[in-house]
Amino acid sequence: MPKITFIQPGGASETVDAKPGQSVMEAATGSMIRGIVGECGGSCSCATCHVYVDEPWFSKLKPADEMEAGMLEGAVEPGPQSRLSCQIPVTEAIEGLTVRIPAGQV
Amino acid sequence: MSTDTHPIVIIGAGQAGAETAIELRKLGHQGRLVIVGEEAQVPYKRPPLSKAYLAGSIAEESLYVMPRPQLEKFGIEVMTSMRVERIDRAGKTLALSDGNSLAYSKLCLATGGRARMLSTPGADKPNVYPLRSIADVQAIRAHCQPGKRAVIVGGGFIGLEVAAVAVKMGLKVTVLEGLPRVLARVTVPEVSAFFEKAHRDAGVDLRTGVQIEAFEGAERVTHVRLGDGTRIETDFIVVGIGLIANVELAQAAGLAVDNGIVVDEFSQTSDPDIVAAGDCTNHPNPHYGRRLRLESVQNAMEQGRAAAHTLFGQPKRYDMVPWFWSDQYDLKLQMVGLSTGFDQFVLRGDPATRSFAAFYLGDGKLIAADAISRPQDFMIAKKLVALRAAVDPARLADESIPLKSLLPA
Numbered sequence: 001m002p003k004i005t006f007i008q009p010g011g012a013s014e015t016v017d018a019k020p021g022q023s024v025m026e027a028a029t030g031s032m033i034r035g036i037v038g039e040c041g042g043s044c045s046c047a048t049c050h051v052y053v054d055e056p057w058f059s060k061l062k063p064a065d066e067m068e069a070g071m072l073e074g075a076v077e078p079g080p081q082s083r084l085s086c087q088i089p090v091t092e093a094i095e096g097l098t099v100r101i102p103a104g105q106v
Numbered sequence: 107m108s109t110d111t112h113p114i115v116i117i118g119a120g121q122a123g124a125e126t127a128i129e130l131r132k133l134g135h136q137g138r139l140v141i142v143g144e145e146a147q148v149p150y151k152r153p154p155l156s157k158a159y160l161a162g163s164i165a166e167e168s169l170y171v172m173p174r175p176q177l178e179k180f181g182i183e184v185m186t187s188m189r190v191e192r193i194d195r196a197g198k199t200l201a202l203s204d205g206n207s208l209a210y211s212k213l214c215l216a217t218g219g220r221a222r223m224l225s226t227p228g229a230d231k232p233n234v235y236p237l238r239s240i241a242d243v244q245a246i247r248a249h250c251q252p253g254k255r256a257v258i259v260g261g262g263f264i265g266l267e268v269a270a271v272a273v274k275m276g277l278k279v280t281v282l283e284g285l286p287r288v289l290a291r292v293t294v295p296e297v298s299a300f301f302e303k304a305h306r307d308a309g310v311d312l313r314t315g316v317q318i319e320a321f322e323g324a325e326r327v328t329h330v331r332l333g334d335g336t337r338i339e340t341d342f343i344v345v346g347i348g349l350i351a352n353v354e355l356a357q358a359a360g361l362a363v364d365n366g367i368v369v370d371e372f373s374q375t376s377d378p379d380i381v382a383a384g385d386c387t388n389h390p391n392p393h394y395g396r397r398l399r400l401e402s403v404q405n406a407m408e409q410g411r412a413a414a415h416t417l418f419g420q421p422k423r424y425d426m427v428p429w430f431w432s433d434q435y436d437l438k439l440q441m442v443g444l445s446t447g448f449d450q451f452v453l454r455g456d457p458a459t460r461s462f463a464a465f466y467l468g469d470g471k472l473i474a475a476d477a478i479s480r481p482q483d484f485m486i487a488k489k490l491v492a493l494r495a496a497v498d499p500a501r502l503a504d505e506s507i508p509l510k511s512l513l514p515a
Binding site for chain 1: 132151158168173180431480510
């Protein structure tokens, strides 16, 4: 069970146990992490699960595809390490993944 | 006796009901929370039903909003396979289908809707299916083997999504639409024509402007007979012709109902102890200045959160710009706003490239947009529509000008 840490805009952090096969978004919504809504259910259609992925994990992830990159352009405060957490599959390789939630994401 | 010791009860275990419960916990509500749902499952996500779940690419468990142990951890009680038969508002109790009663302190109606069915002769035969629930999809999937014939009634989102999945699985698919074009109620002819071509290119036999006379066959439907006498052979039928809001419980309880359960901008019904959220509500939309009844997951979740705020005693005005999406083949259709009443229409990009957008203006302001495999345009359009931005149609149509530059600085 890889552990994932979510850091709120105010600095509060919460670490959850994720299950391989889930997405990082599902790990968050299953634990009621604030700021990650996942309105479209994980189909890369709404950008309400946008996060900033800390290094070293950001560089280790399979990069965003064209659809995700397009969504991120219009997400809340996009940055160079922006990803949609529904597009990041949970694997043992991401143990310790740390992501930050953008301010202003309901 | 104070009723405050009784739980907040949510009728309906769909996404509006689940989101209301989750938001109440996020807000810090400490008391008991009970969701009563008539299906066998804990609350689950419906949008993937006609897409990934029908295709068999995701498991049932991944549809759940939260697995049961997590619901228990957060103190969200879910009564499954249970119907509420009656609301006694004076006594603040609910009559349940198992004969018991359940007292409530406050109530949320998240009763959603049920699939509209046909009254055509033969439409009650067992191989005619709606698509609204996990059980529906499981029944449909049992027929989905290569070479089988499927007739899909309705060229809306559900019908076209099912057609795309079924044809990819190797079925022989016929789509029957009564109106002259698909997606007629939600988009312009140019976008409809694009999707009609996409489906025909994929091998779907798509027929518009057709009337269904009868579903023929002894035990099961074997043929669909059309108004012009044509008979289409089929193994099963999927009906995707819209939704009927579940308002009967509210109506019987004497709450105001008018094309949905009538609520105010705080999701409050005509009873101060009862809120409502999701597909079943008729609610004011400040952005468009009129009342709406929406059938979308966005509305279910956002209004669910608004209802939770009211239940928690921190009312927040529900103000949103509707958006919708549909996945068909490799195409992603994303729509924002309601185009009703537009007086100008602009196309950006060439549909032949399978990536373009349609913009709808009213009095020079952007009121809605449809983006086809153009996520960045959709995201910018969402902001422009929310701002009621006045946009120059020529600039909208000019692809050399980034859409982003039309956003006010």
